Amino acid sequence: MANSSSDRPEAQAVPYQGEPLPNVPEDLVVPNVVSLDFEERLWVPQAPNVWFRPILFNVTQGYFVTLLRVRRSGILSRHRHTGPVHATVIRGKWHYLEHAWWATEGSHAFEPPGDIHTLEVPDGVEEMVTLFHVTGAYIYVDPMGNALGVEDVFSKLATAREHYEKVGLGKNYVDQFIR
Numbered sequence: 001m002a003n004s005s006s007d008r009p010e011a012q013a014v015p016y017q018g019e020p021l022p023n024v025p026e027d028l029v030v031p032n033v034v035s036l037d038f039e040e041r042l043w044v045p046q047a048p049n050v051w052f053r054p055i056l057f058n059v060t061q062g063y064f065v066t067l068l069r070v071r072r073s074g075i076l077s078r079h080r081h082t083g084p085v086h087a088t089v090i091r092g093k094w095h096y097l098e099h100a101w102w103a104t105e106g107s108h109a110f111e112p113p114g115d116i117h118t119l120e121v122p123d124g125v126e127e128m129v130t131l132f133h134v135t136g137a138y139i140y141v142d143p144m145g146n147a148l149g150v151e152d153v154f155s156k157l158a159t160a161r162e163h164y165e166k167v168g169l170g171k172n173y174v175d176q177f178i179r
């Protein structure tokens with residue numbers, strides 16, 4: 001028992017001896033996320049020269065974690081977020097036309113819900129890869145903010161399932177990423 005606020009609780013190398021809590025989902029570990037060392041067919045095409053690689057589809061909390069890979073320059077999309085977004089840049093760089101900051105290799109960006117912005121990959125960047133943690137939906141918008149389309153964990157999941165079936169991994173391959 002700790003006897004002052006600076007003491008740490010006992011931490012011996014003894015695993016938990018009790019019963020697991022009920023209804024706890026399995027942990028999920030995806031290797032080589034930073035090194036990108038995995039087979040090409042795991043990249044799901046989403047537009048010409050744009051792919052995503054599933055890490056986690058959380059259908060009970062409405063978010064998804066994916067690697068986004070872009071091999072072209074220019075505008076990727078203009079969109080509004082209904083929930084928070086975290087982005088960690090693994091390769092290359094990008095920015096939003098609406099903001100002064102740049103997402104550069106190794107940096108982390110937080111995009112608050114309600115942010116409306118237009119993603120551009122600059123000339124000279126041959127490949128951009130970013131780990132995105134996206135809660136809620138992307139609402140694709142025109143320059144005045146009118147909705148043009150929507151994307152969320154469910155549309156991502158459906159796209160990945162279709163791709164993995166097509167490339168021979170099977171339509172159930174994507175199930176390992178669902179929590």
Ligand SMILES: [Fe+2]
Nearest residue numbers: 081085111117
């Ligand atoms: Fe965004």
